[in-house]
Amino acid sequence: MPRAVERRTAHLIAATLTAVALYAAPARAQLTLGDAMPMADVKLKNVNDKDVTLAALAGEKGTLVVFTCNQCPWAKLWEKRVAEIGNAALEAGLGVVAINSNDPAANAGDGFGEMKKRAKTLKLAFPYVVDATSDVARAFGATRTPEAFVFGPDGRLVYHGTVDDSPKDVAAIKNFWLRDAVNEVAAGKPVTTTETKAFGCTIKFRGAKKAS
Numbered sequence: 001m002p003r004a005v006e007r008r009t010a011h012l013i014a015a016t017l018t019a020v021a022l023y024a025a026p027a028r029a030q031l032t033l034g035d036a037m038p039m040a041d042v043k044l045k046n047v048n049d050k051d052v053t054l055a056a057l058a059g060e061k062g063t064l065v066v067f068t069c070n071q072c073p074w075a076k077l078w079e080k081r082v083a084e085i086g087n088a089a090l091e092a093g094l095g096v097v098a099i100n101s102n103d104p105a106a107n108a109g110d111g112f113g114e115m116k117k118r119a120k121t122l123k124l125a126f127p128y129v130v131d132a133t134s135d136v137a138r139a140f141g142a143t144r145t146p147e148a149f150v151f152g153p154d155g156r157l158v159y160h161g162t163v164d165d166s167p168k169d170v171a172a173i174k175n176f177w178l179r180d181a182v183n184e185v186a187a188g189k190p191v192t193t194t195e196t197k198a199f200g201c202t203i204k205f206r207g208a209k210k211a212s
Contacts, residue, residue, distance in 0.1 A: 005127055018065070030141030031149065035157045037063065038139035044099070044129035047119045052097070052127055054136075059095030062158070062185040063151045067142040067158035069102045070118050071109040072201035074097040075145045077167040082146055083122040085163070085179050092186035096126035102145070106204040133208040150181045150191070158185060161196030 031038070040055040057063065066082055068075045086096040104111040106161040112130055131137055140149060150159035159181035166172040181191045 046127040046129050047116045057095040061093040063095040065149045066098045066145040069110050072145045074200035078163045087125045089182045098128045101131035101134045102204045103206040142199040144198040154194045158191045
């Protein structure tokens with residue numbers, strides 16, 4: 001095979017692999033326990049049309065960050081519990097924020113206008129912000145909606161994962177992982193269960209492209 005053809009073939013393969021990687025996964029691995037909150041100074045638009053940063057929203061006792069959206073069936077199953085946990089965490093002295101990193105081009109229901117409606121319907125006392133580039137989700141390594149991250153008062157990750165073990169039936173919940181983690185952080189105690197598997201729809205990253 002001529003060298004020019006070999007070079008073109010190699011470039012095509014490299015471009016294809018890059019496109020597949022962009023579509024299939026975030027740009028970095030997930031945060032690990034003890035990691036600091038990434039992209040804390042990036043401005044994010046809240047549903048009240050004001051810009052906020054994660055650093056400004058951080059609480060003295062800790063911070064709860066939940067990646068979610070409007071249209072994912074799993075996010076909808078957990079949304080009332082996320083709202084209740086978040087509102088209670090805010091009252092307990094934690095900073096709280098919900099982040100929508102989905103590309104509305106993939107689902108119009110995940111647009112900013114729908115975010116405003118959802119925040120009002122759920123009576124969120126905490127910000128619900130749009131990650132306009134999906135770069136915040138990539139920095140966290142978030143891949144699902146919903147997916148929760150709890151940081152301690154020192155800004156270090158102490159819990160990552162899902163909400164609880166029964167999305168479809170509240171009465172059947174045996175493990176209240178997120179609620180318990182928030183309560184333990186608020187009380188200044190070590191988190192008992194620090195990691196669970198996030199379960200939900202995949203985040204539809206902005207700028208992601210399918211390989212042709």
